[in-house]
Amino acid sequence: MSRVLVGVKRVIDYAVKIRVKPDHSGVVTDGVKHSMNPFCEIAVEEAVKLKEKKFIKEVVAVSCGPTQVTETIRTALAMGCDRGIHVEVSGKDYEAMGPLQISKIFAALAKKEEASLVILGKQAIDDDCNQTGQMTAALLDWPQGTFASEVTIDGEKVKVVREIDGGLETIKISMPAVLTADLRLNTPRYATLPNIMKAKKKKIANMKPADLGVDEPPTRLAGVKVETVDDLVAKLKANGTI
Amino acid sequence: MLIHTMFPASRYSIQAQRCIRVLKTVKADHAPPQLYTWRWKCSSAVTPRITSHYTICPRDKDPRWEGVEMERFADEADVVIVGGGPAGLSAAIRLKQLANEQEKELRVCLVEKASQIGAHTLSGACLEPSALNELFSDWKERGAPLNTPVTEDVFSLLTKKYRIPVPMLPGLPMNNHGNYIVRLGHFVRWLGEQAEELGVEIYPGYAAAEVLFHEDGSVKGIATNDVGIAKDGSPKDVFERGMELHAKVTLFGEGCHGHLAKQLYRQFNLRENCEPQTYAIGLKEVWLIDEKKWRPGRVEHSVGWPLNRNTYGGSFLYHLNEGEPLVALGVVVGLDYTNPYLSPFREFQRWKHHPFIAKTLEGGNRIAYGARALNEGGYQCLPKVTFPGGMLIGCSPGFMNVPKIKGTHTAMKSGMLAAEAIFPKVTAKDLASETAGLHVPEYEDNLKKSWIWKELYSVRNIRPSFHSYFGLYGGMVYTGVFYWILRGKEPWTLKHAGLDSAQLRPAKECTAIEYPKPDGKLSFDLLSSVALSGTNHEGDQPPHLTLKDDSVPVANNLAIYDGPEQRFCPAGVYEYVPLETGEGMRLQINAQNCVHCKTCDIKDPSQNINWVVPEGSGGPAYNGM
Numbered sequence: 001m002s003r004v005l006v007g008v009k010r011v012i013d014y015a016v017k018i019r020v021k022p023d024h025s026g027v028v029t030d031g032v033k034h035s036m037n038p039f040c041e042i043a044v045e046e047a048v049k050l051k052e053k054k055f056i057k058e059v060v061a062v063s064c065g066p067t068q069v070t071e072t073i074r075t076a077l078a079m080g081c082d083r084g085i086h087v088e089v090s091g092k093d094y095e096a097m098g099p100l101q102i103s104k105i106f107a108a109l110a111k112k113e114e115a116s117l118v119i120l121g122k123q124a125i126d127d128d129c130n131q132t133g134q135m136t137a138a139l140l141d142w143p144q145g146t147f148a149s150e151v152t153i154d155g156e157k158v159k160v161v162r163e164i165d166g167g168l169e170t171i172k173i174s175m176p177a178v179l180t181a182d183l184r185l186n187t188p189r190y191a192t193l194p195n196i197m198k199a200k201k202k203k204i205a206n207m208k209p210a211d212l213g214v215d216e217p218p219t220r221l222a223g224v225k226v227e228t229v230d231d232l233v234a235k236l237k238a239n240g241t242i
Numbered sequence: 243m244l245i246h247t248m249f250p251a252s253r254y255s256i257q258a259q260r261c262i263r264v265l266k267t268v269k270a271d272h273a274p275p276q277l278y279t280w281r282w283k284c285s286s287a288v289t290p291r292i293t294s295h296y297t298i299c300p301r302d303k304d305p306r307w308e309g310v311e312m313e314r315f316a317d318e319a320d321v322v323i324v325g326g327g328p329a330g331l332s333a334a335i336r337l338k339q340l341a342n343e344q345e346k347e348l349r350v351c352l353v354e355k356a357s358q359i360g361a362h363t364l365s366g367a368c369l370e371p372s373a374l375n376e377l378f379s380d381w382k383e384r385g386a387p388l389n390t391p392v393t394e395d396v397f398s399l400l401t402k403k404y405r406i407p408v409p410m411l412p413g414l415p416m417n418n419h420g421n422y423i424v425r426l427g428h429f430v431r432w433l434g435e436q437a438e439e440l441g442v443e444i445y446p447g448y449a450a451a452e453v454l455f456h457e458d459g460s461v462k463g464i465a466t467n468d469v470g471i472a473k474d475g476s477p478k479d480v481f482e483r484g485m486e487l488h489a490k491v492t493l494f495g496e497g498c499h500g501h502l503a504k505q506l507y508r509q510f511n512l513r514e515n516c517e518p519q520t521y522a523i524g525l526k527e528v529w530l531i532d533e534k535k536w537r538p539g540r541v542e543h544s545v546g547w548p549l550n551r552n553t554y555g556g557s558f559l560y561h562l563n564e565g566e567p568l569v570a571l572g573v574v575v576g577l578d579y580t581n582p583y584l585s586p587f588r589e590f591q592r593w594k595h596h597p598f599i600a601k602t603l604e605g606g607n608r609i610a611y612g613a614r615a616l617n618e619g620g621y622q623c624l625p626k627v628t629f630p631g632g633m634l635i636g637c638s639p640g641f642m643n644v645p646k647i648k649g650t651h652t653a654m655k656s657g658m659l660a661a662e663a664i665f666p667k668v669t670a671k672d673l674a675s676e677t678a679g680l681h682v683p684e685y686e687d688n689l690k691k692s693w694i695w696k697e698l699y700s701v702r703n704i705r706p707s708f709h710s711y712f713g714l715y716g717g718m719v720y721t722g723v724f725y726w727i728l729r730g731k732e733p734w735t736l737k738h739a740g741l742d743s744a745q746l747r748p749a750k751e752c753t754a755i756e757y758p759k760p761d762g763k764l765s766f767d768l769l770s771s772v773a774l775s776g777t778n779h780e781g782d783q784p785p786h787l788t789l790k791d792d793s794v795p796v797a798n799n800l801a802i803y804d805g806p807e808q809r810f811c812p813a814g815v816y817e818y819v820p821l822e823t824g825e826g827m828r829l830q831i832n833a834q835n836c837v838h839c840k841t842c843d844i845k846d847p848s849q850n851i852n853w854v855v856p857e858g859s860g861g862p863a864y865n866g867m
Contacts, residue, residue: 013776015778016863017773017774022566030865031865032865033863187480194315
């Protein structure tokens with residue numbers, strides 16, 4: 001029971017009004033206030049809490065993206081993570097990147113770092129995908145405790161109380177496992193200035209997706225708009241989906 | 243508050259629940275009508291509790307704070323700078339340039355309340371590159387974002403429907419030849435990058451909340467804000483004390499009407515030989531306009547409509563040249579206005595409907611909004627700027643050249659002069675100082691010998707010349723005659739009218755102003771404007787707009803002046819709402835909307851509002867304003 005990997009994502013701050021770029025290729029991000037995804041903050045807090053309760057020895061914060069994500073990793077370090085990993089992806093590759101590539105990266109890192117737990121936020125507030133945690137677990141063939149509102153470690157197993165549509169579900173899964181944090185899991189602590197100063201001395205390792213054996217994200221094909229449901233069914237039959 | 247409903251509930255639900263729980267407790271404990279007994283100032287009126295900040299309700303007598311660890315972590319630097327604006331960053335850069343030249347070690351720490359450098363910066367702006375040329379002679383190669391040289395300069399006197407052109411003669415202070423239209427937020431961000439490269443430690447997201455003093459009364463440094471205090475003033479689970487940063491000299495560059503500077507003026511009696519500072523509020527928007535209307539490098543200024551001749555103010559509209567057809571535009575209103583029914587925000591919105599302005603904006607889209615107070619006092623209002631352990635730089639003491647409407651170049655220069663005065667003292671091997679915190683009066687001497695002083699002296703009489711019966715016209719005539727011909731060499735110095743907060747006339751003596759409804763295309767309502775500023779604060783914290791006495795707003799501001807704060811606040815923080823029980827009104831403070839403009843602290847006729855800094859990284863999220 002030694003190491004936990006926590007994923008943090010740098011997203012546009014939730015209070016900022018989003019503006020679409022004039023060429024409609026995306027949203028304006030240059031100079032816009034960014035911060036750590038709120039669910040990732042909760043994930044970091046849970047990992048640090050587990051370390052404080054002595055269930056785990058080391059918390060590693062991981063983020064994928066351009067150089068600016070190191071600020072987000074520093075915040076995670078200031079909250080109590082021990083070291084960081086920055087998987088560098090920038091420019092067009094970063095814009096094309098989706099949960100599948102991220103989960104491949106996390107799966108490779110989880111194996112490399114011999115992590116017992118991977119804790120992620122349930123979803124990011126910019127894309128609301130809610131896929132990375134589940135895909136990572138599938139790629140690793142690990143059990144998953146998603147939408148966690150309570151996590152308790154019990155020997156070699158983890159008891160997770162999940163928030164589902166019908167209410168609360170309690171499951172017991174064995175480690176290693178993937179957990180995704182939901183809103184009521186905890187209240188994240190502040191990253192105070194003395195901790196930010198200390199975090200500057202903590203290590204952030206730098207690597208590329210290729211170093212982990214993850215290839216380029218495929219170019220995304222354009223979508224097609226259809227007029228009626230019948231057209232949709234016909235198209236799906238034509239390309240063999242149904 | 244409507245602003246809550248615009249954002250996903252997920253982040254707010256847990257906090258909203260906590261807030262509701264807390265407010266229920268407060269309501270139960272202090273349900274109106276009831277006398278307050280443990281507030282240090284008793285009010286006899288039926289007043290619901292508004293202020294819970296520890297600067298008004300001390301924590302040492304508060305039973306909820308018993309046993310809470312109040313020790314602070316402390317760190318030492320050579321120089322600490324409060325404020326990451328043009329002045330603070332120029333001072334930091336100059337210090338490090340000198341340190342690198344002379345191969346000396348120097349630890350410079352800069353704290354900034356915004357979440358990132360430039361996020362709280364707002365200005366027109368037409369930058370005069372004089373100070374920048376002195377700081378970085380190679381600023382072009384370093385990529386400073388000065389992309390729009392001024393190509394045309396237009397000045398108008400507006401009436402309700404028409405425009406009277408005023409010739410821009412060379413020599414008039416408003417002439418902009420050789421200057422650049424900049425997005426000051428981006429310029430400040432670039433300065434921040436240069437500073438970090440030189441080795442300055444920059445900490446955005448941490449506000450300096452308290453000045454620390456040595457035993458001998460000199461300034462020891464600052465302490466950053468505490469975090470994790472609930473709205474009712476009690477400690478939360480995540481409570482943590484701020485950190486102390488000690489320094490040999492502390493530079494205060496908080497910008498116009500800084501809250502720590504306010505304390506320092508009182509502590510060291512820095513304003514005994516100058517007039518009280520007078521201010522204006524500037525409201526600004528950035529628009530993406532129709533390409534056919536775009537004329538990059540064009541600078542337009544106007545005076546007159548919609549303000550009457552006795553209300554100082556004017557407008558600006560600058561065409562930027564940064565790829566997209568952007569214009570920065572806004573209105574400045576002097577805060578010495580007398581009519582409590584005046585709303586600077588609504589004046590700004592209706593000004594946009596003037597045909598001369600509307601024709602540029604038609605078919606365009608508004609993409610940003612913000613507001614900030616600025617200095618109007620100039621030479622007559624300069625305080626003493628040095629004291630044992632520290633000094634004031636930039637717009638905080640106030641070096642803005644009012645008729646030029648430029649303060650960035652003088653703010654930068656003041657920062658550089660401060661750095662040059664401090665450097666020999668902080669790196670000296672044997673520091674022979676009378677006080678524990680260094681006193682560097684050489685800074686003030688250097689200021690007086692520099693071009694800042696000459697510039698401010700020559701324009702000193704222009705702003706006060708507006709105070710006659712002829713108002714605007716008197717001012718324009720005075721500028722034309724005395725400034726253009728004599729360049730400020732006249733032997734007299736005119737006085738300002740006094741404290742801005744004392745200028746309001748009672749509501750019953752004034753006529754209410756009928757403002758047109760916003761049309762949603764050129765003019766907009768307040769709340770959607772505030773949403774564009776990106777402002778937000780942690781909801782569960784004591785409101786940072788503190789009232790010295792909770793009963794004064796209804797008893798004085800509302801009763802005599804019809805609640806001017808609900809009109810002058812550009813963010814809708816202050817609202818007078820009916821009491822839930824019984825008759826009467828109460829003041830509701832929507833602290834989360836605050837854009838940190840400081841207008842309320844300046845203009846409150848009762849001087850009851852004391853703006854203190856909220857938890858760091860709260861406030862607007864301006865991008866290149």
